[in-house]
Amino acid sequence: MGLAGSGLCVYPAEGDREMIKAVGVAKDYRVGLRALNDVCIDITKGEFVFIVGPSGSGKSTFLKLITKEEDPSAGEIHVAGKNLARLPRWRVPFLRRNVGCVFQDFKLLPNKTVFQNVAFGLQVIGKPKGVISQQVPQILELVGLGEKLTRYPDELSGGEQQRVSIARAFVNRPLILLADEPTGNLDPATSVGIMRLLDRINRTSTTVVMATHDHAIVDSMRRRVIELEDGEVVRDQTRGIYGVGT
Amino acid sequence: MRIRYFLAETVNNLRRNALMAIAATSTVAISLLLLGGVQILGMIVGNITDGWEARIEISGYLRSNATSGEVRDLEADLAQMPEVEEVIYVSERQALEEYRSDFEDDPALYEGLRVGDLPASLRIALTDARYTEEVATRIEGAPGLDDVEFGGGLVRRLLQVNSLLRSITFVLSVILMVAAAALIANTIRLGIYARRDEIGIMKLVGATNWFIRIPFMLEGLVAAFAGALIAVGIVAGANAVLFSRIGDAVPILSSAFSFSTEEMVTMLGALIGVGALVGLVGSAMAMRRFLEV
Numbered sequence: 001m002g003l004a005g006s007g008l009c010v011y012p013a014e015g016d017r018e019m020i021k022a023v024g025v026a027k028d029y030r031v032g033l034r035a036l037n038d039v040c041i042d043i044t045k046g047e048f049v050f051i052v053g054p055s056g057s058g059k060s061t062f063l064k065l066i067t068k069e070e071d072p073s074a075g076e077i078h079v080a081g082k083n084l085a086r087l088p089r090w091r092v093p094f095l096r097r098n099v100g101c102v103f104q105d106f107k108l109l110p111n112k113t114v115f116q117n118v119a120f121g122l123q124v125i126g127k128p129k130g131v132i133s134q135q136v137p138q139i140l141e142l143v144g145l146g147e148k149l150t151r152y153p154d155e156l157s158g159g160e161q162q163r164v165s166i167a168r169a170f171v172n173r174p175l176i177l178l179a180d181e182p183t184g185n186l187d188p189a190t191s192v193g194i195m196r197l198l199d200r201i202n203r204t205s206t207t208v209v210m211a212t213h214d215h216a217i218v219d220s221m222r223r224r225v226i227e228l229e230d231g232e233v234v235r236d237q238t239r240g241i242y243g244v245g246t
Numbered sequence: 247m248r249i250r251y252f253l254a255e256t257v258n259n260l261r262r263n264a265l266m267a268i269a270a271t272s273t274v275a276i277s278l279l280l281l282g283g284v285q286i287l288g289m290i291v292g293n294i295t296d297g298w299e300a301r302i303e304i305s306g307y308l309r310s311n312a313t314s315g316e317v318r319d320l321e322a323d324l325a326q327m328p329e330v331e332e333v334i335y336v337s338e339r340q341a342l343e344e345y346r347s348d349f350e351d352d353p354a355l356y357e358g359l360r361v362g363d364l365p366a367s368l369r370i371a372l373t374d375a376r377y378t379e380e381v382a383t384r385i386e387g388a389p390g391l392d393d394v395e396f397g398g399g400l401v402r403r404l405l406q407v408n409s410l411l412r413s414i415t416f417v418l419s420v421i422l423m424v425a426a427a428a429l430i431a432n433t434i435r436l437g438i439y440a441r442r443d444e445i446g447i448m449k450l451v452g453a454t455n456w457f458i459r460i461p462f463m464l465e466g467l468v469a470a471f472a473g474a475l476i477a478v479g480i481v482a483g484a485n486a487v488l489f490s491r492i493g494d495a496v497p498i499l500s501s502a503f504s505f506s507t508e509e510m511v512t513m514l515g516a517l518i519g520v521g522a523l524v525g526l527v528g529s530a531m532a533m534r535r536f537l538e539v
Binding site for chain 1: 248251443444446447448449450451452453454455457458
């Protein structure tokens, strides 16, 4: 066993500001198919981090490790100070209540209204009705859909659907918001709106980790950029752009 | 609020999957009906044989040349046995008279018979039909005794047929119940499949596995319970309406078809219990590989 090449990693002292920590993480889906290799990443509370890299570079796999949808083949993942390897299976739902997720395909339920879609996220974690009827309109107001509570997803534009999805991910005020290519299906103008929303959420000291290969967005935001290539971290820049010469 | 949510989801699932749910419910009903039928059959046979066993006696036919001393010794021996309730001496004359009265309507059968053509006998009543064979073999070959007869063979055969019939139907109903459990599992799986997007989101936002499972498990239980109620309703209805009529129409069967309320309630309760078990097993089968992440 042992950590694959963990000697290469250098970490700051552990503090309570540390939100996500990957130590020498590797992930093999099958023998010979390595999605991540010796990944060391530290993300502190309130950071906004882009994970960039071509398709198949391991971005999505890294996000799945944070929600414990996948377990690393080697190394350790800590989220909010907890080692996920030691997190019992029945605690995983409670981890996920602290990690909001947004996807390229929105994952909204077509037979539920905007309000019901967001309410569903609270309902199934056992939140009482009073809390739901108070928080859902509030968050929908925040994402700019205060007027469209009773619309169905197919009556909304792509950008609006993604706002509903963000509202659902954020309504429970998680510590971390993970976004996997949230602008992948959206035109550039709409994407800018989504990025403003994510930036606003980040300013409530929510840690935002966004996987993307949208150059324009990364370059305009000037936030921390971690670049993956073939499952390895090849660049980690505090105020980066998408890539040199790309 | 949670209970309302679970119930609403359960009703939704059942409505969406109505056809599968009906199939599962009717399979449960049929298998339990079969099981109930077996039980009733057993109760009927029990009622019948109870009456018969009470009437079983041993006839010890005496040799025509048996001395009165031999007969007295035999009577004394029998009277000492704890299994023997009563010994009655039937003389040759009495035997002939009984025979005549049995076949009163058909004089041709007894016209030529005279006293001495039918043997005298000892009629032995037992405390329990179980001892029939034992007592019969014990006195066989005693001096003065010609032949020993008893009616146990018929009872034994009836009990054998009954137990064979019960085994066959039991196996059949077990097979049907396994099928019912599988159908319930399948109903639930279809429901899970139809709602995989919702379940995906539930996992994503951190719903616990039990929260996700409960509506589906309730669905399986409701389907099985409905089947059990149908089966119990039919059996209880048959008991109330049909069986008493059979007794009225064919008086000889009335004792066979009369069941005590207590044994009926116990049996119907057991059917419901088995139905609920089938529902639980089916649900468990559906959940086994489900929700691993």
